[in-house]
Amino acid sequence: MVNNNTIIEAENLVKKFGDFTANDRLTFHVKKGEIFGFLGANGAGKTTAMRILCGLSKPTSGRVEVAGYNVYTEAEKVKKSIGYMSQKFSLYEDLTVKENFRFYGGIYGLSRRRIRERTDELLKKLNFSHAAKRKIADIPLGWKQKLAFSIAIIHEPRIVFLDEPTGGVDPITRRQFWEMIYETASRGVTVFVTTHYMDEAEYCDRVTIMDRGVIEALDTPDKLKKEYNVDSMDKVFVNIAR
Amino acid sequence: MSIAHTIQVENLKKCYKSLTAIEDINFNVSKGELFGLIGPDGAGKTTIFRILTTLLIQDEGSAIVEGYDVVKGYRKIRNLMGYMPGRFSLYLDMTVRENLEFFATIFGTTIEENYHLIKDIYQQIEPFKDRLAGNLSGGMKQKLALSCALIHKPSVLVLDEPTTGVDAVSRKEFWDMLIKLKKQGITILVSTPYMDEAELCDRVGLIQNGRMLTINKPDQIVKNFPKKLWEATSANIYQLLQDLREQENLYSVYPFGSKVHFTKDENLTETAEIKAFLTNKGHESVDIEEVTPTIEDCFIELMTE
Numbered sequence: 001m002v003n004n005n006t007i008i009e010a011e012n013l014v015k016k017f018g019d020f021t022a023n024d025r026l027t028f029h030v031k032k033g034e035i036f037g038f039l040g041a042n043g044a045g046k047t048t049a050m051r052i053l054c055g056l057s058k059p060t061s062g063r064v065e066v067a068g069y070n071v072y073t074e075a076e077k078v079k080k081s082i083g084y085m086s087q088k089f090s091l092y093e094d095l096t097v098k099e100n101f102r103f104y105g106g107i108y109g110l111s112r113r114r115i116r117e118r119t120d121e122l123l124k125k126l127n128f129s130h131a132a133k134r135k136i137a138d139i140p141l142g143w144k145q146k147l148a149f150s151i152a153i154i155h156e157p158r159i160v161f162l163d164e165p166t167g168g169v170d171p172i173t174r175r176q177f178w179e180m181i182y183e184t185a186s187r188g189v190t191v192f193v194t195t196h197y198m199d200e201a202e203y204c205d206r207v208t209i210m211d212r213g214v215i216e217a218l219d220t221p222d223k224l225k226k227e228y229n230v231d232s233m234d235k236v237f238v239n240i241a242r
Numbered sequence: 243m244s245i246a247h248t249i250q251v252e253n254l255k256k257c258y259k260s261l262t263a264i265e266d267i268n269f270n271v272s273k274g275e276l277f278g279l280i281g282p283d284g285a286g287k288t289t290i291f292r293i294l295t296t297l298l299i300q301d302e303g304s305a306i307v308e309g310y311d312v313v314k315g316y317r318k319i320r321n322l323m324g325y326m327p328g329r330f331s332l333y334l335d336m337t338v339r340e341n342l343e344f345f346a347t348i349f350g351t352t353i354e355e356n357y358h359l360i361k362d363i364y365q366q367i368e369p370f371k372d373r374l375a376g377n378l379s380g381g382m383k384q385k386l387a388l389s390c391a392l393i394h395k396p397s398v399l400v401l402d403e404p405t406t407g408v409d410a411v412s413r414k415e416f417w418d419m420l421i422k423l424k425k426q427g428i429t430i431l432v433s434t435p436y437m438d439e440a441e442l443c444d445r446v447g448l449i450q451n452g453r454m455l456t457i458n459k460p461d462q463i464v465k466n467f468p469k470k471l472w473e474a475t476s477a478n479i480y481q482l483l484q485d486l487r488e489q490e491n492l493y494s495v496y497p498f499g500s501k502v503h504f505t506k507d508e509n510l511t512e513t514a515e516i517k518a519f520l521t522n523k524g525h526e527s528v529d530i531e532e533v534t535p536t537i538e539d540c541f542i543e544l545m546t547e
Binding site: 040041044140170233234 | 500542545
């Protein structure tokens with residue numbers, strides 16, 4: 001079952017806060033290079049699970065390995081192996097584009113030279129090299145999101161966690177963002193993503209749907225639609241979460 | 243004179259230092275109408291709402307609510323309007339009941355007097371009335387915020403992105419509540435970044451970069467889509483996208499859920515040709531059919547025009 005293609009492994013992951021069980025025996029494996037959608041209603045326990053997978057919080061019980069490291073004992077190694085981007089906090093508004101790259105590159109312990117190389121490389125890919133010296137505050141939101149994603153992978157992590165990366169973004173930028181995700185995954189990086197846009201669930205290789213701390217469904221979008229006999233992930237979601 | 247609208251906005255403009263937040267904004271909302279302002283973050287939705295709720299003064303143009311000018315008649319407007327701002331509206335260190343009492347008191351009313359207005363919504367959170375607002379889930383906070391905006395019996399309700407960051411199920415429940423309120427005759431102005439919520443409105447304004455792209459009934463916006471819209475299916479969507487972009491005479495090729503949407507030069511390219519091209523490229527189970535555009539397709543088209 002588990003082979004060396006597995007990059008995230010959760011077996012009976014349980015997280016309790018006092019009497020409240022936020023995550024109840026979650027079991028799932030994520031493969032290398034997979035785009036893994038992590039869906040669920042507000043309060044279903046997604047953020048709790050994501051914090052554990054990022055090495056920020058320890059499970060109450062269960063076995064959890066991320067990039068080959070144990071989240072109980074090797075949390076620091078987990079943190080170095082992953083990238084993280086959220087809708088809410090991503091970039092420093094009063095720093096320039098380049099300074100943001102340098103700051104995050106520094107945090108991940110990259111050499112100055114490597115930071116320069118990666119910054120040039122990533123900005124070129126975005127066609128945004130001309131704006132390297134602009135302050136983040138002066139840059140449109142759509143671009144900020146794309147920059148935040150590039151910065152989340154500056155240290156070439158094996159997994160990148162995206163927490164509602166496209167919230168409030170215009171429909172064209174939202175699609176460009178997903179093409180960046182595809183491109184990243186095609187290079188073998190695993191993408192673990194949460195979203196409230198159900199059309200984006202269709203873009204994932206596999207999707208989990210959580211409800212009240214439990215994984216209610218886990219499969220490819222196609223199989224889930226067949227199983228629930230509906231034509232969209234939106235309807236699958238409503239079926240499960242209502 | 244034209245028929246008096248509940249909300250009349252003319253040539254509204256607002257700049258923040260060198261940034262033009264909104265320009266040439268014109269729209270009317272009729273009594274009892276559910277009007278949606280739809281666009282991404284930074285489009286100018288909140289700026290318009292803050293002018294209408296008398297919290298911000300425009301640089302140019304005028305806005306009239308129930309016959310009162312937003313600048314001269316701000317006191318009147320504040321009394322007749324219910325406003326649910328995007329982020330903050332509740333006092334997190336007060337209980338559910340205290341929040342509601344607070345809002346009733348500052349408008350000189352009581353919960354009892356207008357309880358019938360909020361009953362449907364408030365009853366869902368009433369079991370938690372002694373809980374601090376800060377300890378409520380997102381969906382419950384939203385219901386409390388809506389109750390607080392309604393407690394002084396406003397004739398106009400302004401809701402700034404009430405469903406942002408809310409899951410698909412809670413979004414549907416929230417819209418059910420709005421539609422019920424509309425039936426009671428309240429004029430509702432709501433903004434959202436979710437394009438699929440457009441069809442729940444009587445009329446919508448699509449807004450981007452501070453300018454209105456179009457204003458119409460949702461089905462009319464769809465009818466005005468200037469081209470035929472095609473939908474392609476294949477086993478490998480990412481590859482399909484790349485390949486279709488190579489093909490000549492195709493425009494605006496973009497992913498749409500599990501499909502790819504595109505428009506084409508109808509004189510120069512037949513769908514049969516495209517199918518053959520894709521099959522040649524190794525695609526399996528290729529299908530291409532004409533589809534009715536959604537509001538999101540229309541938005542994308544208007545953005546690229």
